[in-house]
Amino acid sequence: MFSLEEIITEIEKKTKFSRNQLYQKIKKKHEELSGLVSMEGAGHLVARDIGINLLTTKKRALKIKDIVSGMKHIKLKARVIQTSEIREFDRKGGKKGRVCNLILTDGTGEIRLPLWDKQVGMIEENKIKVDDVVEIKNVFAKDSVFGGVELGLPRLSRIEKIGDDESIPHRVVVSGTGFKRVQIKDLKEGNYEIRGNLVQVFNINPLFQTCPECRAKVDKTENGFVCSKHGKVEPQNNMIISGIVDDGTASIRSVFFRDQAKTVTGLDPSVLSNMSQEEAINLIKENALGNEFIIRGRIQKNKIFDTLEVVVNRVENLDIEKESNKIINEINALSE
Numbered sequence: 247m248f249s250l251e252e253i254i255t256e257i258e259k260k261t262k263f264s265r266n267q268l269y270q271k272i273k274k275k276h277e278e279l280s281g282l283v284s285m286e287g288a289g290h291l292v293a294r295d296i297g298i299n300l301l302t303t304k305k306r307a308l309k310i311k312d313i314v315s316g317m318k319h320i321k322l323k324a325r326v327i328q329t330s331e332i333r334e335f336d337r338k339g340g341k342k343g344r345v346c347n348l349i350l351t352d353g354t355g356e357i358r359l360p361l362w363d364k365q366v367g368m369i370e371e372n373k374i375k376v377d378d379v380v381e382i383k384n385v386f387a388k389d390s391v392f393g394g395v396e397l398g399l400p401r402l403s404r405i406e407k408i409g410d411d412e413s414i415p416h417r418v419v420v421s422g423t424g425f426k427r428v429q430i431k432d433l434k435e436g437n438y439e440i441r442g443n444l445v446q447v448f449n450i451n452p453l454f455q456t457c458p459e460c461r462a463k464v465d466k467t468e469n470g471f472v473c474s475k476h477g478k479v480e481p482q483n484n485m486i487i488s489g490i491v492d493d494g495t496a497s498i499r500s501v502f503f504r505d506q507a508k509t510v511t512g513l514d515p516s517v518l519s520n521m522s523q524e525e526a527i528n529l530i531k532e533n534a535l536g537n538e539f540i541i542r543g544r545i546q547k548n549k550i551f552d553t554l555e556v557v558v559n560r561v562e563n564l565d566i567e568k569e570s571n572k573i574i575n576e577i578n579a580l581s582e
């Protein structure tokens with residue numbers, strides 16, 4: 247990865263900004279993201295905002311928390327913490343395609359990596375499985391349709407199992423990931439953790455259908471579901487819940503996608519697929535309303551309502567024992 251100095255030099259060469267102006271811009275971006283990315287990561291974002299691509303030349307070893315959409319030639323060492331089932335689908339033109347999603351962590355964050363077709367063989371033959379440490383070369387990062395960033399592995403790039411490396415944790419390590427716990431009244435844009443109750447669920451359709459191949463939303467037509475890229479597909483059902491979370495200091499609009507919606511409701515999307523919207527929303531309310539959750543996510547401005555909302559990255563049901571221990575540890579740390 248470029249050092250901060252190198253990033254500033256690169257941008258300076260190609261723009262009229264002074265070093266100091268660039269440094270201030272990067273610092274501001276870094277603060278906006280409340281420590282989610284390093285200063286170098288913020289530097290890349292500033293470069294991207296100005297329209298300069300720093301990302302094409304060097305192969306860069308990165309931490310997951312520093313990966314932003316648009317980066318290319320990323321080199322990454324991480325642990326596999328989840329593998330999805332291998333799904334088959336029909337490609338346009340009749341050929342079969344296959345996909346399997348990996349979730350990776352290096353302790354600083356989690357990121358999804360879909361494997362396609364031949365790449366899936368690594369999973370199928372058990373060459374890569376949960377808990378393995380892998381090295382991936384030459385991947386790129388793009389916006390996920392579900393919010394956040396995901397990786398893409400070009401056809402000629404490699405994912406390789408390497409020897410176990412104890413320095414790579416088995417899950418995201420909370421401290422240092424930038425998800426600082428705050429009260430809702432103190433939230434601003436960035437990444438935060440909040441604890442609160444779901445006090446309202448909006449009456450919007452909780453199901454949406456996506457293409458199993460590219461995961462874009464599909465359109466419902468007379469002939470079934472159609473992806474703009476892959477033609478007629480057997481779509482996947484995904485759940486989305488939008489509601490209000492309140493922690494006693496304030497409340498915030500919260501959006502839960504897919505696994506997060508599943509955790510919040512304890513429901514599988516297939517359960518909802520034969521219900522009317524009203525029935526589905528009622529069932530969701532019965533299961534989730536009033537429950538207390540710990541939520542980590544990206545706080546962003548909702549452009550329509552001009553208020554903050556949280557796009558949830560991870561939600562957990564409140565575990566009283568864990569919470570008590572957390573508070574006790576904090577108190578102990580203060581008295582030391």
Ligand SMILES: [Zn+2]
Nearest residue numbers: 457460473476
């Ligand atoms: Zn598609």
